[in-house]
Amino acid sequence: MTGPQSSQPHDVRAFFGVRAAGWDAKFPDDGPAYAAGVAELGLRPGQRVLDAGCGTGRALPTLRAAVGAHGTVLGADLTPEMLAAAVRAGRGACAGLLLADVARLPLPSAALDAVFAAGLISHLSDSAGGLAELARVVRPGGRLALFHPIGRAALAARKGHSLTPDDLRAEPRLRPLLAGSGWELRQYTDEDSRYLALAVRRG
Numbered sequence: 001m002t003g004p005q006s007s008q009p010h011d012v013r014a015f016f017g018v019r020a021a022g023w024d025a026k027f028p029d030d031g032p033a034y035a036a037g038v039a040e041l042g043l044r045p046g047q048r049v050l051d052a053g054c055g056t057g058r059a060l061p062t063l064r065a066a067v068g069a070h071g072t073v074l075g076a077d078l079t080p081e082m083l084a085a086a087v088r089a090g091r092g093a094c095a096g097l098l099l100a101d102v103a104r105l106p107l108p109s110a111a112l113d114a115v116f117a118a119g120l121i122s123h124l125s126d127s128a129g130g131l132a133e134l135a136r137v138v139r140p141g142g143r144l145a146l147f148h149p150i151g152r153a154a155l156a157a158r159k160g161h162s163l164t165p166d167d168l169r170a171e172p173r174l175r176p177l178l179a180g181s182g183w184e185l186r187q188y189t190d191e192d193s194r195y196l197a198l199a200v201r202r203g
Contacts, residue, residue, distance in 0.1 A: 057086030135182030
C-alpha cells in the first residue's frame, strides 16, 4: 500500500476508505510480486500467519496455499472498506479477517509463526511500537516480511518524490528500528521490481 506516511489511524482510514473499491484495479499486475514476497517467508503447512495491514487481501490466497487447510491465516486492517473489498473479491474465504489496528492486535503473545506486511511501515503512527506489537504476537524464531511490490526509488518516482535519508525503509534506519523492536534483520532487497526486508523474532 502507499498513502499517508506516519499517519494517525483515522487519517489512514480516511485515505484508504475512499480508494478501497478501485484499489485492485489500480494495481492489477502486483500478484506475482506478492506471491514471491510470501514465498520468502518459507511458510510450512500447518503454520499460523498474519497479513498485517492486509488491505483488499491480495496476499491472502497465497498465504493460505502456503500453510494449507490446517494452517491459520489472519488478515488485519483498520479500514472497513478495505476488508469489505477483500470479501467481495472472495478472499475472505482464505482467512479470518480482523478489523484492527496492527499496533493493538487482539491476539495472544507468541500466537503466530510469521507476519507478512505489505506497505505497512509507512502508515504506522509509531513505527517502533507497531513493530514491537508484531514481535509480541510472533513466537521466538518466527519471521516478518516487510514487503512492497516495487522498490523505494520506483515508488518515489511514481509519487513524484525523491528518496530522502529519513526514509524508515532504508536499511541504515530500518535495521536499528527492527533491532529495538525485537527483530533481527536477516535479508534486505530494494530494487525496482521489489522491496523486501525479512526479519526474525529474537528469542
